[in-house]
Amino acid sequence: MNSKASNNISEQKFQFSPIGIIQSPYQEKFAIPRQPGLVSAAKGQILLQNEANNSELLRGIEQFSHLWLIFVFHGTLAQGWKPLVRPPRLGGNEKMGVLATRSTFRPNPIGISVVTLDSVETYLEAKKQQAILHISGLDLLNGTPILDIKPYIPYSDSLADAQAGFAQQAPQASLVVKFSTIAMKQLNELQQHYFDLKLLINQVLAQDPRPAYKQGKVDNKIYGMALYDLNIQWQMYSLEQIEVLKISQHNVHQ
Amino acid sequence: MNSKASNNISEQKFQFSPIGIIQSPYQEKFAIPRQPGLVSAAKGQILLQNEANNSELLRGIEQFSHLWLIFVFHGTLAQGWKPLVRPPRLGGNEKMGVLATRSTFRPNPIGISVVTLDSVETYLEAKKQQAILHISGLDLLNGTPILDIKPYIPYSDSLADAQAGFAQQAPQASLVVKFSTIAMKQLNELQQHYFDLKLLINQVLAQDPRPAYKQGKVDNKIYGMALYDLNIQWQMYSLEQIEVLKISQHNVHQ
Known part of the structure; x- marks a missing residue:
């Protein structure tokens, strides 16, 4: 959970440790739905870890029906990034700028994903408390490192009228x-x-x-x-x- | 833009360099609106930097009316994080788990924010091309380091019916x-x-x-x-x- 920043903007680096890890049915990238929510039967857990494995951090989170997960695309991390990608939505034929897509091959391989919060639990394992969030509708690979969890706030996050060009319609x-x-x-x-x-x-x-x-x-x-x-x-x-x-x-x- | 991960999950660390930097009217945390979109007249720019300063990465982004910015809360970074915070929405009297809030004092000080995309520009500065995104409705401190930019996709991101407990109503x-x-x-x-x-x-x-x-x-x-x-x-x-x-x-x- 340490973070470092140099004074020179173009040389700044920020280092993050995961606050949790995902347990998910998806064991490989193939067959993972292209957005969260498409497969509501996909249930998983977030196990909080390190200093974040403390149920205090979750106090009040049960008031929210949905959560944002900020995570690392660890499954494709080693492949690096590309300035241009071919979105599946365009049949894989047309090249778009990577920042105009949700592709995993980004300069910083960070993803965001909305999931449904089912319940919050704390259990004892080997005499140590484990804080856990039960979630569904997830589109994340098993073992995905979670950098942050935030409540979904409809008045600021829900923009039903936003224009999204080639991604306007749900698949x-x-x-x-x-x-x-x-x-x-x-x-x-x-x-x-x-x-x-x-x-x-x-x-x-x-x-x-x-x-x-x-x-x-x-x-x-x-x-x-x-x-x-x-x-x-x-x-x-x-x-x-x-x-x-x-x-x-x-x-x-x- | 390098990222490292060790095999041991609890010791993993990920290192990110900003892909851009925000120019904003807000010079201090005081008076920044508590969510994006509340102050539509707040206009700013994202200057892409390092390897991301390449207009190819933005190809097609003009099809989207809104963008997600993933950024570092650099203004409060040095103050560290807290398991419990007092959300302004509750009058500052009640303590909530930091992960149940959008507080800046998070284990990993990462923020997400929706802004309106006004236009995309590339200009020459000292014989070097500078790619720039003009945005409005932003709630970010001047100089904020941007880790990622993603298109806002209403069919997956807009959940008007989500329940948000104490944060249900807009201020x-x-x-x-x-x-x-x-x-x-x-x-x-x-x-x-x-x-x-x-x-x-x-x-x-x-x-x-x-x-x-x-x-x-x-x-x-x-x-x-x-x-x-x-x-x-x-x-x-x-x-x-x-x-x-x-x-x-x-x-x-x-």
Whole structure:
């Protein structure tokens, strides 16, 4: 939580330690929805850490229905940044300035994301208190480092009339998701251990998580995606339908 | 723009250099509105710097009416942080967890703020190109280091129905601001050099910038506030009225 600044503006550097860490079903960038809120069944936790692991810091936060998370795009950090990117919203064909997008490949790889606050908890673990926020609708990779948490304040944050050019309309989530007989059997066995698993898989796949250049095109490839410690295999059958073929459990963390 | 992360989560540190710097009329924390947008006449600029000073990064940003700025609370940085703070909204009497507020005294002193994007410009200065964003409605101290700039996307960012407990209602800005004869004369001389100066002073003072514990109480103190290189002296006459007494020019930067 230390911060340093030099006097010379162009040489200033600021150093931050995470105040918390995200536990999320999403184990890889692939299939993470492109904005928060699109997959309401995605539930996760923020475990506060270091000096911020103190329930005092959260006093009153239960008055707010939504929170801003300020976080580091740790999954793509090592790839560096680019001045121009190709937003999926433009089919991946057109280049835009990185600051005109929400791309992860930014000069400073910082993200902001609104999530729903479900509940606040403090539990004991190895005789140490752990402060935790239960959240949903998140679009963050498991293990994401959280730099800050702020209440969402509608009178200053909600600008329904803002103009957003190519990003004005919400992405359409219109695909029908079906489960094969075997996937349905596996799902029934797993449902008791994974909260709302069917709904989560449904909502994630309804977005069509394939790369932008494949949107609107059928392809026969069998895709795999990691949710929790599950590998979910699926295939696109038509422009309207995705089928889940198989769900297998494996340890993605090795 | 470098970032480092260690493998041990609780020891991770992330280092960021500002991608830009704010030029703003606000020279001191006193009198800055408590949220962006409250003082629409507050106009400023973001000068991009270092590797981010490249107009390519801004390509397409003019499609957006509003931007998120992610910045460092550099004015209060040296004071450190506090687990509990007393929000002005609660009259400064009640303590809340710092993460349940937008207080500057946070574990990581990072702020987020929505501003209106007026225009994008690139100019030549000493044979070097300078990329610049003209913004308004800002609530940031002059010289604020900007870590990131993101487009405001209403379908994901605008949640008009979010519940915000003690911060649900926007602050009332109902004070009438009058100018003394001498202040009016000074204003007329200065107006040509300072864009919409009267409106700016009006909007700033209508918020009653006095400390939270004085809200709703008349006091006879003569207050001074710094806007640009001006010192503006004013006094509260009644619960409904503030009078601007005198406007003097001085170099606040020495």
